Structures are given as C-alpha cells and as structure tokens.
Amino acid sequence: MDVRELAADYAALVAAGKMDEAADKHWAEDVVTVEAMPGEMSRTAGKAEAQAKAQWWYDNHEIHAFRSEGPFVNGDSFLIVMDIDVTPKGGERMQMREVVGYRVADGKVVEERYYY
Amino acid sequence: MDVRELAADYAALVAAGKMDEAADKHWAEDVVTVEAMPGEMSRTAGKAEAQAKAQWWYDNHEIHAFRSEGPFVNGDSFLIVMDIDVTPKGGERMQMREVVGYRVADGKVVEERYYY
Numbered sequence: 001m002d003v004r005e006l007a008a009d010y011a012a013l014v015a016a017g018k019m020d021e022a023a024d025k026h027w028a029e030d031v032v033t034v035e036a037m038p039g040e041m042s043r044t045a046g047k048a049e050a051q052a053k054a055q056w057w058y059d060n061h062e063i064h065a066f067r068s069e070g071p072f073v074n075g076d077s078f079l080i081v082m083d084i085d086v087t088p089k090g091g092e093r094m095q096m097r098e099v100v101g102y103r104v105a106d107g108k109v110v111e112e113r114y115y116y
Numbered sequence: 117m118d119v120r121e122l123a124a125d126y127a128a129l130v131a132a133g134k135m136d137e138a139a140d141k142h143w144a145e146d147v148v149t150v151e152a153m154p155g156e157m158s159r160t161a162g163k164a165e166a167q168a169k170a171q172w173w174y175d176n177h178e179i180h181a182f183r184s185e186g187p188f189v190n191g192d193s194f195l196i197v198m199d200i201d202v203t204p205k206g207g208e209r210m211q212m213r214e215v216v217g218y219r220v221a222d223g224k225v226v227e228e229r230y231y232y
Binding site: 034035036072073074075077078079081098099101113114115116 | 150151152188189190191193194195197214215217229230231232
C-alpha cells in the first residue's frame, strides 16, 4: 500500500467516524503524536500512549457532529481537515476546526501532528 | 516575530492576494519548495528559483477566483488551505483545493510544501 492509498483508506475510516479502526490498522507501534499547544499530553510516544490519550479525549468530550475532508498528500505525508462540534466536560460547546498531519514510513503512520 | 505571528501575517497577505509580498517578506534566501507530484519543477532550491516557478505558474494560469483559510499552526510549521478557480493555458477551467505547508526557521520560511 503506497502513501496515497494508505491516506485514502485512513481518511475514509476517519470520515466514517472510525478513528479507532484507522489507528489500529495504520499506526506504527512507535507512533508519535504532537499537539499544537504545550501541556501534559502535548507529545506521546508509542501506540499505547497515543491510544490512551485518544481515550482520555473521548471520555472528556461530548461530540455533537463531526466532518472531515481529505486526504491532501505530499510525498510521505498527508493531511486531513476536521470539523468537530464538541462540548468539553464542564465547558462550553464549541466548533473546532483543525488540520491533522500524518507522516508515513514503511507503510505505517509514524507521526500524527495537530495544527490549529 | 514568533511562528504564530509570522503565520498570521503570511496568511493575511495570501488572503489579500499578495502572494508575492508574502514571499518577498518572509521567505529565507535558501527556501525550498516541494510539489506533491513529480515533474520538472517538483522541487526548487533558493528564493530566485522559487520565485521563477511562481512567475511561470502565474504566466500559465488564468485565476478567476481565489480564497484561502488559515493559518493552522503546530510548532515551527503552519498550513494554509487554498481554493483556486483557475484555467491553465490551453486547458479546462477547474477548481483546485489544496493545502500549503510552511516550515519556519530563524524567523523565515525555509520550506513550502504543496498537498493535494
């Protein structure tokens, strides 16, 4: 599976709301995730830590609607634009719009990077 | 000027159609540009070569409308989403939607990368 094929499959799973399946299927064991902002979980290393961060996020946010667009591909990297209508636990409902970048090596996603 | 300030200024110039001014003001002398597709100008090195490529593009495309969104920032990088309603010389009018990534070092844009 080349980068453009992987990107298309990944983006289709995300568009269908199957983020977990996309991660299970395509993340490398040593995947790194990088948030735009500093903080406790601004950087994770390894699939288990990345999945724990994702689970924390799901446990602490109520998602009302989700839409994604992409992939946009260049070389070993691709981008997905995401719109999330969300209420953080104890917070105000908000419309998040962000771009998530993925870098591929040896047929697996080795880096996830949030831009906003 | 930190990355988020530079990104905001760059994106504002692009949104105003002032791509040349954004490049003049913010590109490093050794800026590298990387297209998504292979080809003669898939990679340029240096500001003069990058500006020559841009000039070639303007000379060979008629732009009917342009819209941009962003910046989306992470660390030393930022993204701008671009919509271009364009007719290539001798070709069919088309709607291009792409994301352009910029990497900053020492307060200057050192890399421009097209995703589509």
